[in-house]
Amino acid sequence: MTTPLIKWTNWVGNQSFTPSEVATASNEADVQYWVKYAAERGLGVRTVGTGHSFTPIVETDVLLNTEAMRGITHIDAAKRRVNALPKTTIADFGEPLWAQGLALANQGDIDTQAIAGAIATATHGSGLNYTNFSATLAGARMVDGLGNVVVVSESENSEVLPALQTSLGLLGLMTELTIRVAPAYNLHARYETLKYAEVLNNIDDYIHHYRHISFFWLPTDASAKLYCLDHGGADDCVVKLYQELPADAQLPNLPANERVDRSYRIYPMHYDPNFHEVEYFLPIEHTRDILHEMRKLMLRWLPLSIYPLEIRTVGADQAWLSPNYQRNNLVVSISGEPGADYWDYLRACDSLFAEFKGRPHWGKLHFMTADRLDRLFPRYNDFVAMRRRFDPNGTFLNAHTRKLFL
Ligand SMILES: Cc1cc2nc3c(=O)[nH]c(=O)nc-3n(C[C@H](O)[C@H](O)[C@H](O)COP(=O)(O)OP(=O)(O)OC[C@H]3O[C@@H](n4cnc5c(N)ncnc54)[C@H](O)[C@@H]3O)c2cc1C
Numbered sequence: 001m002t003t004p005l006i007k008w009t010n011w012v013g014n015q016s017f018t019p020s021e022v023a024t025a026s027n028e029a030d031v032q033y034w035v036k037y038a039a040e041r042g043l044g045v046r047t048v049g050t051g052h053s054f055t056p057i058v059e060t061d062v063l064l065n066t067e068a069m070r071g072i073t074h075i076d077a078a079k080r081r082v083n084a085l086p087k088t089t090i091a092d093f094g095e096p097l098w099a100q101g102l103a104l105a106n107q108g109d110i111d112t113q114a115i116a117g118a119i120a121t122a123t124h125g126s127g128l129n130y131t132n133f134s135a136t137l138a139g140a141r142m143v144d145g146l147g148n149v150v151v152v153s154e155s156e157n158s159e160v161l162p163a164l165q166t167s168l169g170l171l172g173l174m175t176e177l178t179i180r181v182a183p184a185y186n187l188h189a190r191y192e193t194l195k196y197a198e199v200l201n202n203i204d205d206y207i208h209h210y211r212h213i214s215f216f217w218l219p220t221d222a223s224a225k226l227y228c229l230d231h232g233g234a235d236d237c238v239v240k241l242y243q244e245l246p247a248d249a250q251l252p253n254l255p256a257n258e259r260v261d262r263s264y265r266i267y268p269m270h271y272d273p274n275f276h277e278v279e280y281f282l283p284i285e286h287t288r289d290i291l292h293e294m295r296k297l298m299l300r301w302l303p304l305s306i307y308p309l310e311i312r313t314v315g316a317d318q319a320w321l322s323p324n325y326q327r328n329n330l331v332v333s334i335s336g337e338p339g340a341d342y343w344d345y346l347r348a349c350d351s352l353f354a355e356f357k358g359r360p361h362w363g364k365l366h367f368m369t370a371d372r373l374d375r376l377f378p379r380y381n382d383f384v385a386m387r388r389r390f391d392p393n394g395t396f397l398n399a400h401t402r403k404l405f406l
Pocket of ligand 1: 109121
């Protein structure tokens with residue numbers, strides 16, 4: 001079924017386009033039908049998670065609405081694997097996994113993304129001992145660019161898995177995903193508001209002794225409210241430190257700035273759709289230099305850079321296009337107001353990140369070219385070859401991805 005032409009807009013409103021067709025795909029056979037339909041007509045086809053990416057990676061001719069393809073299909077508690085349909089949100093995993101003594105190994109700042117969208121773009125939380133979502137993908141069913149169903153697994157075609165794990169929807173449209181999960185755990189969260197210098201003094205301890213460290217550095221008194229933070233003024237850092245506790249642990253008499261709860265209840269925070277985000281991944285060993293240079297740069301560019309700077313860490317993985325490919329990273333996120341003319345500032349940030357061999361977040365604004373990707377990702381050419389193998393006619397490419405992965 002197709003619906004009349006409508007403009008599609010992402011969550012924050014900085015990307016929009018009008019597909020030539022919006023088609024409903026309720027199951028794998030429907031996905032096959034529409035991919036063949038598009039391929040035969042020389043049209044592009046793509047699908048969307050929940051539209052939380054800031055980049056133009058959804059734009060296409062035939063946009064598949066896979067709303068009905070949501071839900072957990074199987075939990076294997078012994079093997080710690082869960083199968084889910086692509087539109088299952090991260091929040092959807094919380095209760096059913098907990099009931100089986102399991103949990104997602106890590107989560108990011110929100111839990112509303114679709115699992116396929118989060119995996120396609122290497123969405124991550126924080127913690128050097130934990131990977132992004134992509135690296136937890138253990139297998140998938142997908143429809144390739146010719147409309148064929150391909151089953152990717154660790155045992156059958158293991159050479160495909162590290163390409164598929166972070167693939168921006170360019171190898172195929174995933175119709176069911178198998179994800180590695182962890183034993184259920186509680187988190188003991190501590191929230192602190194500290195001066196920048198104090199955080200810098202303790203940064204190694206935070207990074208290496210906590211399961212999760214993340215913080216927002218606030219360049220001005222007005223910054224906190226832009227990210228819905230309820231406290232903190234200029235040069236403060238709003239810090240989150242989490243330690244893992246067993247699923248049945250209770251801690252009585254906690255101070256007001258501490259909380260213990262199930263992992264999936266601790267992670268999510270609230271954002272208003274009032275910002276654009278640029279995010280780069282930088283080698284962890286340069287943490288102090290990067291934090292120092294980034295603060296200097298933001299202060300120089302005030303008042304264009306009044307949004308909080310978010311800092312996190314992510315552990316290395318093996319996914320070819322993952323920003324964490326064989327590298328532990330510090331993650332730096334910078335934001336600005338949609339519509340504001342702050343591109344010179346963002347380019348200055350990009351130049352700084354380039355000095356440290358910064359790799360981009362695929363769902364967030366970046367300034368990559370094919371040449372830069374080739375230098376930054378050792379398996380970039382292998383990924384392009386794999387993309388051509390599964391989508392020889394470029395049915396999944398769009399203007400944004402064609403420039404990067406043709
Ligand atoms: C408020 C906010 C908070 C965020 N917090 C974090 C965070 O903490 N950590 C982080 O790393 N990122 C974060 N992000 C970025 C976000 O997680 C990524 O952009 C993610 O891709 C969004 O998921 P989605 O379901 O909205 O995917 P979409 O943006 O809808 O799609 C992303 C990509 O996935 C592809 N795709 C979707 N479904 C399929 C499928 N079935 N098969 C193949 N490809 C598919 C799409 O075609 C597209 O290319 C945040 C974004 C926002 C707006």
